[in-house]
Amino acid sequence: MLSNLIVSYDLHATGQNYDAVIKSIKSLGGWAHIQGSIWYVNSQFNAEQAAKHVWGNMDENDSLIIVDSVKNEAYWYNLANEVSNCIQANWNR
Template sequence: MPTNLFLAYDLIHPGQNYHAVQTQIMHLGRWYKLQDSFYYVQTDMDMKAAHDFVRLAMDDSDKLAVIDARNAYVSNLPVGDLVALQQVFVRGPIYVPLPA
């Protein structure tokens, strides 16, 4: 059964390989990038397995939180982001950039 998770991270100097960490998160399953270092993910992995999988792309000093996301309240998100977030598990990965 799929698990819904929030993942948040801080990459600490030296290193900071954002591309590697973001790619690892995207390989967990369906995802939505809520903020620069904050993702909502649906995966077949449990929390510990997802944590350990993402840690493979991180330096020892980097920080990672993996949180069960069965329900959530959000505020001050553009309507387009809310719609995209609701649809992420229907259509697959979506990233909605901020308007220019």
């Protein structure tokens, strides 16, 4: 089953390699650039697999979240603790 992924990222330091991040997002499957740093991807990857793939082109101070609307899952890196806690407390509520 294909996943409908929403990808959102922030690259926090100057001089980041946006091209590598964008290329990794596009390589996940059919895509649409929604706005700024938000993308839609129809992919064979699930949220965790996609996040690990994209995160490989990001720095540890960046942030990333990928939401799979088909499987109702999300996977993220380096979100603020209060954001992460809120998502975990309210997801599937």
